[in-house]
Amino acid sequence: MKFTSRPTAAALGVALAAAVLTGCTETAAGGGAAGGGEAAAACDPADVQLVGQVRNESNPYEASWLDGGDAFAEQVGLTQERLTYDGDSTRQQEQISQLLAGDTECLVLNVLPNGDSDTPPIVEGAQAAGAYLVTQWNKPADLDVTEYDHWLSHITYDGVASGKQIGDALAEAIGGSGGIVALQGILDTGAAKDRFAGLEESLAANPDVELLDDQTANFSRAEALEVTKTLLTKHGDDIKGIWAANDDMALGALEALQQAGRDDVAVVGIDAVPDALTAIEDGTMTATVSSDGPWQGGIGLAIGYCVATGELAAEDIADEDRAWFAEQFLIRQDNVADFVSPETSAEDFACDNLFSRSQGAIS
Amino acid sequence: MSTPVLAQPAPDTPVVARPTVGRRLTSFMPLIALVVLLAALTVVDPGFFTLSSLTAAVRTAAPLVVLAAGATVVVLCGGIDLSIAALCSLATVLFALWLPDLGAVTLAAVVAATALIGLLQGVAHVLLRIPSFIVTLGGMSIYAAIALVVSDAGPIPLSDRDATHWLTLYLAGVLPMAFVVALLVVGVVSLVLGLTPLGSWVRAIGYSESAARLAGSPVDLVKVGAFTLSGACAGLAAVMLVSRNFSGSPTMADNLLLPAVAAIVVGGTAITGGHGSVWRSLAGALVVTLLRVGLPIVGVPSAYEQILYGAIIVAAVALTLDRSKLLVIK
Numbered sequence: 001m002k003f004t005s006r007p008t009a010a011a012l013g014v015a016l017a018a019a020v021l022t023g024c025t026e027t028a029a030g031g032g033a034a035g036g037g038e039a040a041a042a043c044d045p046a047d048v049q050l051v052g053q054v055r056n057e058s059n060p061y062e063a064s065w066l067d068g069g070d071a072f073a074e075q076v077g078l079t080q081e082r083l084t085y086d087g088d089s090t091r092q093q094e095q096i097s098q099l100l101a102g103d104t105e106c107l108v109l110n111v112l113p114n115g116d117s118d119t120p121p122i123v124e125g126a127q128a129a130g131a132y133l134v135t136q137w138n139k140p141a142d143l144d145v146t147e148y149d150h151w152l153s154h155i156t157y158d159g160v161a162s163g164k165q166i167g168d169a170l171a172e173a174i175g176g177s178g179g180i181v182a183l184q185g186i187l188d189t190g191a192a193k194d195r196f197a198g199l200e201e202s203l204a205a206n207p208d209v210e211l212l213d214d215q216t217a218n219f220s221r222a223e224a225l226e227v228t229k230t231l232l233t234k235h236g237d238d239i240k241g242i243w244a245a246n247d248d249m250a251l252g253a254l255e256a257l258q259q260a261g262r263d264d265v266a267v268v269g270i271d272a273v274p275d276a277l278t279a280i281e282d283g284t285m286t287a288t289v290s291s292d293g294p295w296q297g298g299i300g301l302a303i304g305y306c307v308a309t310g311e312l313a314a315e316d317i318a319d320e321d322r323a324w325f326a327e328q329f330l331i332r333q334d335n336v337a338d339f340v341s342p343e344t345s346a347e348d349f350a351c352d353n354l355f356s357r358s359q360g361a362i363s
Numbered sequence: 364m365s366t367p368v369l370a371q372p373a374p375d376t377p378v379v380a381r382p383t384v385g386r387r388l389t390s391f392m393p394l395i396a397l398v399v400l401l402a403a404l405t406v407v408d409p410g411f412f413t414l415s416s417l418t419a420a421v422r423t424a425a426p427l428v429v430l431a432a433g434a435t436v437v438v439l440c441g442g443i444d445l446s447i448a449a450l451c452s453l454a455t456v457l458f459a460l461w462l463p464d465l466g467a468v469t470l471a472a473v474v475a476a477t478a479l480i481g482l483l484q485g486v487a488h489v490l491l492r493i494p495s496f497i498v499t500l501g502g503m504s505i506y507a508a509i510a511l512v513v514s515d516a517g518p519i520p521l522s523d524r525d526a527t528h529w530l531t532l533y534l535a536g537v538l539p540m541a542f543v544v545a546l547l548v549v550g551v552v553s554l555v556l557g558l559t560p561l562g563s564w565v566r567a568i569g570y571s572e573s574a575a576r577l578a579g580s581p582v583d584l585v586k587v588g589a590f591t592l593s594g595a596c597a598g599l600a601a602v603m604l605v606s607r608n609f610s611g612s613p614t615m616a617d618n619l620l621l622p623a624v625a626a627i628v629v630g631g632t633a634i635t636g637g638h639g640s641v642w643r644s645l646a647g648a649l650v651v652t653l654l655r656v657g658l659p660i661v662g663v664p665s666a667y668e669q670i671l672y673g674a675i676i677v678a679a680v681a682l683t684l685d686r687s688k689l690l691v692i693k
Binding site: 025056057082083088089090091094097099102116124187 | 535
């Protein structure tokens, strides 16, 4: 008891004293944070700090994203800080707020928010701290990029289109009729919802294809393995095809099929991770869609870098380039060879060529 | 003739429990561990030891401190509350859902609701004689499911950010309000435990429940109280998370369970109950937070980060645990 109350009393005393001393303030003192509205003084290219943040490096697509970031960083003679948060929203916020508490004047962030709801706090944090932010994939529909001047751009892919593309490829592979099951991604992400909407469009166009079941496997290979095992037990030979919202889950499904001794089931995914490309090459997988992970890892940093160094003024970025769909590519056995070793090219990241892959603004 | 020999207790001078230097050191070990960790992070990256960086760290730590503080009392009673994180997630959803209707009293309503849920768990534990591990494991699963159902499996944006704005302010320009609230919680719980018989009851129950019962301590009431407090703390932590993320989400706090347990044991509270205190969990929560945010920020690669995290947690417990107080390890 002696030791419980003494430090506590001290802590209380300090807290009360602080309360008496002054009132409350909006922001923490002592930070070198530049105000949001301040005209950005150009940073010396050598002072720019590049940070790429994804869920985890065990996901090959996200690892390739960070590799692309490294490639861009090397191109401009810098290094990228690689951050991962294990798919844990709380942890992502914690890392971001810790980063933003440091020197933010020339900080460039290329972030993959865990879910739509994780984007607003990241954006407001970056805006208040004056760091240059590019987000990808997840953003609430009603959050408008043009209302912020340090949130330079939001890049995403038309998930409805890619979900439909692989849905059609799957329908074709099973001969236009039969039962399929769908493995959904993290339900709280725009990507998961849109891709599934794309599948539904594809189903409407292929009336003889029947969706037997859809389950979420949270974009995870291990979960997909378990879910697919269950679905195979439940629906047995009725399953002719498996539609997965990403390749990791498609690969988990392939593993489950292998364990069950089934080689008559077509599997499609999205992301074009190396293992999926290998599987497409040897014919065990049907199709995937590439968003070009390495390019994503580089482009976000490139946009921030160009603005931070003054080569591109934030206000010169057209509104339609503030939130846009980037180009994606359907990969099947006939064209897989072109995608096996994706490389970033320096000209993609040139300051006057940043938005060349745009397929239009997000409506 | 022999006189019966009675083992006469030596009339020794009353032993004043004056702690030795070593003991004093042990009791401050959580703080020492905290300082050592901070020093190590600063050596790796001098930029880490700045006022704004530390401010961000304690702001981050606030919900974890509150979660751990409540659960510490349950652990001191010899139990465990595995439901805190799921309950906290549920509370973020409830807060976002109730805010439009309840307005200013939402905070009180959410804390009262989670306290009530904690109370029910406590009652189930003492009346049905189900081990706390099982009751709260079941609770964890139930609350996670309820949160998913009532939120429609998605995040719910805050309708009125001003309602939690006060938690995002800074006291004296440096102390995040959320952390001040967390300190207050730790302070009040410590004081109540220290100044009332509750503290001795909790300790007695933790060391030996049957002995405490024989001695006439209100064992069941105290345990129900501990679970109620733990539930209330989960609700308060939820409001802090909501104030940071501008939304409630059915999985928001799920990943805070193990960090909260880590915070309790790193603080040196015995997981078997009895020995420990709430302020130790405060230090423990700060250590865990520094590890969670500090390691990646100073540039430790993510693969090594997990190894370091695990190793440091074990090392910290080895440092902070007062072995003289522990006869049994489980």
